[in-house]
Amino acid sequence: MTSKLVFNVTFGFYLLLFFGYLFGPLLAMSVTAFNTSNYPQVIPFEGFTLDWFVKLINHQQMMEGLLNSIIIGIGVVCISVPVGLAAAIIMNQIYHRARSLFYLVTVSPLLTPGVIIGISTVIFWKDMFGLTDFTKAVFYKGIILSILGQSSFVAAYCLLIIMARLTRFDRAQEEAALDLGASYPQVFWHILVPYLRPALVSAGVLGFLSSFENYNTTTFAILADKTLVTVLAGETRQGTTPALSALAVIIIGLSLIGAVIYEYLKRREEAAALAIKENARLAERGEAE
Amino acid sequence: MSSRTLVFLIPLIVIIGFWLMARYESRVAHDPTHKSYWERNGTVLGLTFIGLVAFWSLFLVTLPYLYMVVESFHPKLPPAQRGGPNDFLTIANYKSFFVNQTDGQFNDTHMYAFRYSILVSAGITILNLCICYPLAYYMAQSGTAQKVRLLLLGLIVPYWVNEILRSFAVKLILASNGLLNSSLIKLGIIGPEGKIDFLLHNTGMWVGLSYANLLIMIFPLYNAIESLDKNQIEAARDLGAPWWKIHRDVVIPHAKPGIASGCTLVFMLAAGSLAAPLLLGGPRTLWFTQVVYDFFFQSFNWPRGSAYAFILLAACIAIVLGMLKAFNVKLGEAIK
Amino acid sequence: MSAGVELDGVTVRFGNFTAVKNANLDIKGGEFFSFLGPSGCGKTTILRTVSGFLDPSAGHVRIGGQDMAGIGPNKRPTALIFQNLALFPLMSVADNIGYGLRVRGQDKSTRMKKASELLDLIALGGQGDKLVSELSGGQKQRVAIARALAVEPKVLLLDEPLSALDLKLRQHMRNELRAIQQRVGITFIYITHDQGEALTMSDRIAVMSDGVIEQVADGATVYDQPTTPFVASFVGENNPFNGTISKATRHEAVVDTGFGKLRGRNPADLKAGDKAILFVRPESFKLGKGQADASLISNVINVAFEGNMTHVFLKGATKKNITVTVGRHGGAEVPGQGDSATISYDPALGLVLPEGKMARE
Numbered sequence: 001m002t003s004k005l006v007f008n009v010t011f012g013f014y015l016l017l018f019f020g021y022l023f024g025p026l027l028a029m030s031v032t033a034f035n036t037s038n039y040p041q042v043i044p045f046e047g048f049t050l051d052w053f054v055k056l057i058n059h060q061q062m063m064e065g066l067l068n069s070i071i072i073g074i075g076v077v078c079i080s081v082p083v084g085l086a087a088a089i090i091m092n093q094i095y096h097r098a099r100s101l102f103y104l105v106t107v108s109p110l111l112t113p114g115v116i117i118g119i120s121t122v123i124f125w126k127d128m129f130g131l132t133d134f135t136k137a138v139f140y141k142g143i144i145l146s147i148l149g150q151s152s153f154v155a156a157y158c159l160l161i162i163m164a165r166l167t168r169f170d171r172a173q174e175e176a177a178l179d180l181g182a183s184y185p186q187v188f189w190h191i192l193v194p195y196l197r198p199a200l201v202s203a204g205v206l207g208f209l210s211s212f213e214n215y216n217t218t219t220f221a222i223l224a225d226k227t228l229v230t231v232l233a234g235e236t237r238q239g240t241t242p243a244l245s246a247l248a249v250i251i252i253g254l255s256l257i258g259a260v261i262y263e264y265l266k267r268r269e270e271a272a273a274l275a276i277k278e279n280a281r282l283a284e285r286g287e288a289e
Numbered sequence: 290m291s292s293r294t295l296v297f298l299i300p301l302i303v304i305i306g307f308w309l310m311a312r313y314e315s316r317v318a319h320d321p322t323h324k325s326y327w328e329r330n331g332t333v334l335g336l337t338f339i340g341l342v343a344f345w346s347l348f349l350v351t352l353p354y355l356y357m358v359v360e361s362f363h364p365k366l367p368p369a370q371r372g373g374p375n376d377f378l379t380i381a382n383y384k385s386f387f388v389n390q391t392d393g394q395f396n397d398t399h400m401y402a403f404r405y406s407i408l409v410s411a412g413i414t415i416l417n418l419c420i421c422y423p424l425a426y427y428m429a430q431s432g433t434a435q436k437v438r439l440l441l442l443g444l445i446v447p448y449w450v451n452e453i454l455r456s457f458a459v460k461l462i463l464a465s466n467g468l469l470n471s472s473l474i475k476l477g478i479i480g481p482e483g484k485i486d487f488l489l490h491n492t493g494m495w496v497g498l499s500y501a502n503l504l505i506m507i508f509p510l511y512n513a514i515e516s517l518d519k520n521q522i523e524a525a526r527d528l529g530a531p532w533w534k535i536h537r538d539v540v541i542p543h544a545k546p547g548i549a550s551g552c553t554l555v556f557m558l559a560a561g562s563l564a565a566p567l568l569l570g571g572p573r574t575l576w577f578t579q580v581v582y583d584f585f586f587q588s589f590n591w592p593r594g595s596a597y598a599f600i601l602l603a604a605c606i607a608i609v610l611g612m613l614k615a616f617n618v619k620l621g622e623a624i625k
Numbered sequence: 626m627s628a629g630v631e632l633d634g635v636t637v638r639f640g641n642f643t644a645v646k647n648a649n650l651d652i653k654g655g656e657f658f659s660f661l662g663p664s665g666c667g668k669t670t671i672l673r674t675v676s677g678f679l680d681p682s683a684g685h686v687r688i689g690g691q692d693m694a695g696i697g698p699n700k701r702p703t704a705l706i707f708q709n710l711a712l713f714p715l716m717s718v719a720d721n722i723g724y725g726l727r728v729r730g731q732d733k734s735t736r737m738k739k740a741s742e743l744l745d746l747i748a749l750g751g752q753g754d755k756l757v758s759e760l761s762g763g764q765k766q767r768v769a770i771a772r773a774l775a776v777e778p779k780v781l782l783l784d785e786p787l788s789a790l791d792l793k794l795r796q797h798m799r800n801e802l803r804a805i806q807q808r809v810g811i812t813f814i815y816i817t818h819d820q821g822e823a824l825t826m827s828d829r830i831a832v833m834s835d836g837v838i839e840q841v842a843d844g845a846t847v848y849d850q851p852t853t854p855f856v857a858s859f860v861g862e863n864n865p866f867n868g869t870i871s872k873a874t875r876h877e878a879v880v881d882t883g884f885g886k887l888r889g890r891n892p893a894d895l896k897a898g899d900k901a902i903l904f905v906r907p908e909s910f911k912l913g914k915g916q917a918d919a920s921l922i923s924n925v926i927n928v929a930f931e932g933n934m935t936h937v938f939l940k941g942a943t944k945k946n947i948t949v950t951v952g953r954h955g956g957a958e959v960p961g962q963g964d965s966a967t968i969s970y971d972p973a974l975g976l977v978l979p980e981g982k983m984a985r986e
Contacts, residue, residue, distance in 0.1 A: 011423070011427065014423055014424075015424070018420065018424055019443060021420075021500070022443070022444070022447045022500075022503070023443075023447060024462070025455065025458035025459050025461070025462055025500075026447055026450060026455070026458055028458065028461055028462055029454070029457065029458040029461055032461060082341055083341045083342065083344070083345045086337065086338040086339075086341040086342050087341075087342050087345065087346075089330075089338055090338055090339070090342050093326055093329065093330075095307060095308075095310070095311035095314075097307070097310060097311075098307040098310075098311070101303075101307075102346075105346050105350060105351060106345075106346060106350070108350065109349075109350055111553075111554075111557055112354075112561075112602065113557065113558070113560065113561020113562075113578070113598075113601065113602065113605070114561060114563070115561055115563055115578050115581060115582070115598060115601075116354075116357070116561070116598045116599075116601075116602055117353075119357060119581070119585065119591075119594060119595060119598050120353035120354050120356065120357035120595075121349075121353055123353070123356060123357050123360050123591060123595065124352060124353035124356040124357070125353075127293070127356070148349060149349075151345070151349055152345070152349040152350050152353075155345050155349070170709075170711065172707050172709055172711035173711050173713060175678060175698070175705075175707070175711065176705070176707060176711035176712075176713075177713075177724065177728075178697070178698045178699045179676060179677075179698050179699070179703070179704060179705045180699075180704065180724055180725035180728065180772070180773075180776055181699050181700075181725050181728050181729055181776055182699055182724075182728040183331060183699060183728070184329060184330055184331040184334065185330075185331045185333060185334050186728050188330070188331075188334055190724075190727075190728070191713065194715050195715065209449075213451045213452065215451075215452055215453060215563065215564050216561070216562065216563045216564070216578075219563065219582075220585060229451060229453055232451065232453040232454065232457075233453050233564065233567070233568065236453060236456065236457045236460070236568050237567065237568055244454065244457055245457075245461075247454065248450055248454045248457070248458065251449065251450055251451065251454065252446075252449070252450060255446060255449035255450070256446070258449075259442065259446065276756060276758050276759050277758075279755070279759035280758060280759050280760060280761065283759065283760050283761035283764060284761040284762065286761070
């Protein structure tokens, strides 16, 4: 019995350390956001203030970076989700011998260091866009290159998410729709896309978040422009100001709110599903009589 | 034809090759269920799918890599001279990694940076494995569903905070006048003059890198251990095996693919990471990706940067494949 | 509006495996036609070929006289009821039923009107807003039928639709399906491995085995006058007696079996010396002596009382027992286990068929 107790205590301690390791820095950082001292520190806690949050909003570069990040994020999602969907569908239909190669090519961006993706994007498109003066002037911009670079691996995420759901699709439904007279495009829009909707939404959300917080690739592709993340990196490198902690607090706050909303929606969905099951059970009983 | 335009031919040849093989095979084997691609999807959708996928796999993935590799074999030239007589294929960029161009001595700095990055990445991989394994095991085997969900949430929340900010947080704690030092002074463990600059000694970098990749190690481990039938562990325990033998003989062999995939991902991400070393590394550390970064943003020597990037990629792949082989894990299983 | 379906030399091959061998069939418009056979016999393949999901490797499928080659499943005048129903889970019941009309471009109000008419037809009136997952098995079944009927097909194809239902519901649905077919008047092509269903519901039955159509006829004919040993042994219970024909005329033949010479009808016009099987159904046997060349003696292995019938199992020439079924008030005394018993039959009820493959037990 004692060995179990010892085990539990050790394990409890381990859990404490583990989550302390994970959350500790974040907690410390959050505290510094409210500390009046110029240098972010937890102790000594000089005074409570919300000034840093105000300074954050007035931080010109960061706001500009934020806008760019949002634009890039939307652009990346607009490219990656359709591409991921197309790739998932083609993956199912492609000539079987080519499938492994196709899989390798599409998943490789996930394993490639972001640095390499960034570099190759810039080198390649500089020459591509540089072929004519017009394309160079219009397209050779940090935002566009970032969208292109990030899409390469975000689309791979989307592909995996959508594929997971696509493989569980009941082909009989597709056949039933065809049998009733639907054309293939109609089957796609009426039956397949509604079925895939949860996966498409997840892919979109994940894609946006991945794009927003990406650093390795964006830092090369953004050229002279900035995103929120590159501004942050610059600031952190140069020095530290509690305004960054303030930003972290905002992000943590948003994430927690997002988590709560998600959990709430999930609970509601589960309750609805239970109600439906109950109805079906009653229907079965009714029929047996 | 310049080597750069040649790049476009390679994928084209591969695609045509497969297409011909597919046509031949479908003609030989009679399969009444086989509907051609165009029949299945309709013309408009079919074209759209192919267009999107071609754009992505060719223009966003394959061609840029190939182009970068080709670029690494060209010397650094101003835009005007490209394509001209001075633009020839050369392995000078690769050579420069090993031997200095200027004095013919071994390129100690860069080779050191390379070795350092690889070794630290390997160390981070092992460190994360040791840290994550107990938790993954607990979550997979002993936790109730409720607890597991809570733990998962607890794991994911820190990752919503951006990597940069997390590095910032680590910096806050470990800097000379950071939290850790202040606490130690307050507790009287060290005197006010004895502040330890953790960042200088790269502790910060280790912590940052490990921190950034914890989640990536945990999930494959968790998935792999979860698929293990609890009964096997029960049986081993019944037979009297002590806990460390159970892990060595039952759990770990089963979880090997998960361990392999977790380690692969962590290693490659650590070796290729930029943020943690850049922001948390001491002034004397030189991470290999930093070298590449400098080539791009300081000396504007893109071909050389590409060559180094390619060396990094090739080395990572070689090491990962070698490790997989050594531990007898198939590539397909690990990729999951 | 209904149409006939014609299979003209239809063969379907999957690589080296031939699922359907040279099927020739003429299904009349408005008929309730069943394909009966064990799993793997090719009946599902034929159904999918008629509905257009498979192309025949050889031969033609004609619906209403029109060759269907090159016409996809969405353009054929057929509707298929899938074995797992394949209702659309994300759509309501009414939307499911109206789907065929939606893809034909009809507007919402027309669709809803038609859907509610069909809902009334299948006794689910007013429940159009429910989700499919809220229905019971039998209700889902009916929605699948309504969905198919909504597009007014000329031929309705049903793939073992009752196999997932429990016994009582199955029997209820048998009558319902038959009633619906007669009311709507379209051609039903029904596939099943359950003979009871095939016999009670169909106008005609095609018995299939290993890709070959063994016999096509109405239920009574298939039961009383099977043309191959497979049909004789698959449909209903039957007792086979293997042997060689010792004497034969145009109408009768005598088979030299392990139980002596036994006489039966000879519809296949077999000659002396041919290898043959004599079939006598359990209910055709009587306890007690009969004509000399229509009686046999064996030992009783088991007696099973089943209420309105009693089954007497006697030792046969092979592993298979001889089954004799007598009604409750059938006459002679039922022998006990281990007794030696004599059983006999009316030679007109015995059937001599050429030796051939029989149904697996």
